[in-house]
Structure formats: C-alpha cells, structure tokens
Amino acid sequence: MEKRGVKLIFEEGKGGRAAYTLPRPAIEQRDLLGTYRRKGLNLPQVSERQITGHYQSLAELNFSPYSEMDPLGSCTMKYNPPLMESLAAQGGFLDIHPYQDESTVQGTLEVMYYLDLYLCEITGMAGFTLQPSAGAHGESTGIMIGGAYFRSKGERRTTILAPDSAHGTNPASVTNLGFDYEQVHSNDRGWVDLADLEARMTEDVAIFMLTNPNTYGLFDPHIEDIADIIHTKGGLLYYDGANLNAIMGKCRPGDLGFDIVHVNLHKTFATPHAMGGPGAGPTGVVEKLTDYLPVPVVERDGGRYRLNYDLANTIGRVKAFSGNISVLEKAYAYILMLGPEGLREVSETAVLHANYMQEKLKKRGFTFPYGDQHCMHECVMKHEHIDTLGHLLSERFKKLQATIHFPGANTYMIEPTETETKESLDDYIEAMVEVDKAIKDPGVMELLEKGNIYTPIRKVNTRKGMARPCLVEPEKED
Numbered sequence: 001m002e003k004r005g006v007k008l009i010f011e012e013g014k015g016g017r018a019a020y021t022l023p024r025p026a027i028e029q030r031d032l033l034g035t036y037r038r039k040g041l042n043l044p045q046v047s048e049r050q051i052t053g054h055y056q057s058l059a060e061l062n063f064s065p066y067s068e069m070d071p072l073g074s075c076t077m078k079y080n081p082p083l084m085e086s087l088a089a090q091g092g093f094l095d096i097h098p099y100q101d102e103s104t105v106q107g108t109l110e111v112m113y114y115l116d117l118y119l120c121e122i123t124g125m126a127g128f129t130l131q132p133s134a135g136a137h138g139e140s141t142g143i144m145i146g147g148a149y150f151r152s153k154g155e156r157r158t159t160i161l162a163p164d165s166a167h168g169t170n171p172a173s174v175t176n177l178g179f180d181y182e183q184v185h186s187n188d189r190g191w192v193d194l195a196d197l198e199a200r201m202t203e204d205v206a207i208f209m210l211t212n213p214n215t216y217g218l219f220d221p222h223i224e225d226i227a228d229i230i231h232t233k234g235g236l237l238y239y240d241g242a243n244l245n246a247i248m249g250k251c252r253p254g255d256l257g258f259d260i261v262h263v264n265l266h267k268t269f270a271t272p273h274a275m276g277g278p279g280a281g282p283t284g285v286v287e288k289l290t291d292y293l294p295v296p297v298v299e300r301d302g303g304r305y306r307l308n309y310d311l312a313n314t315i316g317r318v319k320a321f322s323g324n325i326s327v328l329e330k331a332y333a334y335i336l337m338l339g340p341e342g343l344r345e346v347s348e349t350a351v352l353h354a355n356y357m358q359e360k361l362k363k364r365g366f367t368f369p370y371g372d373q374h375c376m377h378e379c380v381m382k383h384e385h386i387d388t389l390g391h392l393l394s395e396r397f398k399k400l401q402a403t404i405h406f407p408g409a410n411t412y413m414i415e416p417t418e419t420e421t422k423e424s425l426d427d428y429i430e431a432m433v434e435v436d437k438a439i440k441d442p443g444v445m446e447l448l449e450k451g452n453i454y455t456p457i458r459k460v461n462t463r464k465g466m467a468r469p470c471l472v473e474p475e476k477e478d
Ligand SMILES: Cc1ncc(COP(=O)(O)O)c(C=O)c1O
Pocket: 074, 075, 134, 135, 136, 137, 167, 169, 170, 211, 215, 240, 242, 243, 264, 279, 281
C-alpha cells in the first residue's frame, strides 16, 4: 500500500519507455520558459499506461465531490455538470484574446450582457459588474461602491457592521479597505438581535453586511425591519449572496431591501468551489448606485454589444480585462439550461435535503441548537467530540467531513446540496451514527492517538512532508 503514489512511478521507469506526445506544430515557436527550466532532471521513462495508471492511483487517494458527497457547510461543494465545462471550452469562447477588437468578440459580449440581465432578474438589482473573481472580491467591490457613494454625498461614514454569524471574509474585507468593523449580536433564535442593531446603527455606519439565510442556515424573518433600521439612518444594506442557492426563484434580495449584492457563481451556478480554481463574485447594485460600478460594463447598441467605460462615478477597474470569463460562461449556460423553474427547484431541493438530514439526525440523538426551526440549505449540529467525529468519518467511511467549528465552537455545519440522492444522504447519516457510537468506545479514542487507522499512511511525518511534499513518508511505527 505504501508503494502507491509518487515513489512507484520512479521505481517502474525503464530507459527507452515513452508515452505519446503530439508532434510539434510546423510553425516557429520560441521556448520562453526554456532558460528558467532546470536541466538534467532524472525523470522516469514510463509507458503511457503506466503514467495514466500513476495519476489514476494518485486521484484515488483523494476524496472528490465527483465520487462522494461533500457537505462542507457554507461552501456549497455541489456536483457541477461537466456539460458546462465543455460549453465554456468551445473554440469561439476559448480562442479569443481580451485585446481583440469588440467587433470580433460579439458572442462573448452577448453572454456577459445577458448574464448581467439574468442576475438582475434573479436578485432584484438594477446592474452588475462581472469583474470580481471571488465572493470576498465581490464584498470588497461592494464596499468600495458604498464608500464612493457616501463620499460623493459628502458623508463621512467609517464603520461597517455584520452579525457575529458572518463569514470571516466579511470583517476581513471591511478592515482591508480601512473601515472600522463592528459585530452585531445574534439572538437566541440565531437571527439578528434587532435591539443591538438599532443601538449600533448610527450615522457613522456606512453598511450593514448580512447573509440571509445566515451561516446557521436560518432565514431571518425580520429582514424588512432590518432594512428599515439601516435605511432610516441613511445606511446601505449589503447582501452576502454566498447563500443565494437557498432562495433562488423564491425571493429576491432587492425586494427584501438590500442595496448591494454579490453572488458566488462558483457556488450557486455550476463552477466547482475551492481547490484553487477560478471563481467569480459578480456584484450588483440598486439603481442609485449603478453609476459607481466598475468599468467597463457591457451595453447593447442596436444589434451590437460594446464596452462602456463612461460611468460618471465609477470606482474604476477591480480586475484585469472582463473577469474570469469561463466562469461567467458556465453560469450563463447553467441559467439557460435550468430556466426560472429549474433554478427554483435547485433551491427547493437544497433546502429539502438539509431539512431531511436535520430531522433524521435529530431522531438519531444528535443535537441541533436551532433544531426547533426549519433550516434552509444547511444545518448546524453541535457535538462534544467534533474533531474526532469528522476525522473518523473521513478515515473509516471515506466521507468528506462537513465544516467544523464554524459558525461556533464544536459545531458541524452540513450542506448536503441539491445534487445528492436520498441514498447518499442516508448513507452519510448511517456513517455519522456509527462513528458517534465508536467515539463512545474508549478503545477507539486510544487507537486514534496513534494516528490514522484506515489510511495507507498512518501518521504523516509532517516535518519531512513540508520540506519535500512529494515524498511524504510514513513515520516509523513503534
Ligand atoms: C457566507 C459566505 N460569504 C462569503 C464567502 C466568500 O466567498 P469566496 O470564498 O468566493 O471568497 C463564503 C465562502 O464560502 C461564504 O460561505
């Protein structure tokens, strides 16, 4: 077992073996990287079967949302249809360059134009920028827009509020941009404490940032009162749209009173989240803020599309060129494929799945601090031995663990997403029940002290592993 992995391929190599590579094209090529590349590396010579098998076996050592449910709460690690990847990889999209003349990239501009319109329709905003490349980047863009709006009105507002359940990126975006951050308490129902919000909402406050449903997986029913409190004092209400996948087609942040919204296309709209791939956090605003959006924005002029750089109060660019185009194309295709009914069904199913898990797990003895309420697309459990539970689930059952210790200590936040089957939800629940029983057995805890029980490498030598990540070796067992 320990032989699997990188070492194997070095041992199997034999002089003269080779995998197939395409012949070089007949056009003149300049090897720009050549001078930087190390020469004379002792790389194994292996056949195509061997090299494919090598990567396959490496992949099998990993978990993947393609093979297993990945209920990492707040992160929306759902299965994304590869069809979207192939659509975005078509030559007409892939083989263009941002410096090309507008007249030669009309198709891509059309996609951007309509994506903007669809996002406006879904969120109730009046205009979007598609440039931000992540949720956190969308937050920064929204805060900059809010800041520019107050500056142009001659108002000096220096504080931004968010509830204690906010995702860590909210306070980080606030302080990165030089604003003061203040936390608003949640009440015993997990919602915003209105009295605390009212007390903190002074005329120094520019923005209140909120996710709804929040990171406890709860929809705050007092959202219209919240909007009133903020607007009465002249502030702006910001929607952290990372949880939009719970309300699409059911209600729109714009109709609830939000002024600025970011949407994580890489969570809700068919691009895998995390693992370092490109994302997109388009940011939308209500009518009075459209003039502050980053430039350029795409406009239609008769039957043609063009980039407009001329917005009176624009905050400028927030990203090179037009953003992560392939993510935008995948989102556009996904919205077209599902249509309004399909998008609504995504949210309904995501919410149904989370409630199914919450109710089943409650019946099996697990504790949900807000379990007397229906949850939205994710549910939050509390467990005394949360680290061990997650660890054993992944080790023993090859189940990816959910988010631990967020939004509170000892919490386990499960977001099953709409793409799972009832069987996989049941399977996960049974694994949790079994692991919970095992934790109560002192023998298992003792064994765990020694390292992993079920993986090929029981205890990773982290010190060596950091220095030479390709050659992680098992620590000598005593
Ligand atoms: C509630 C919430 N807000 C903001 C973000 C930040 O998004 P990103 O990771 O794209 O920066 C996340 C990420 O998962 C999130 O769950």
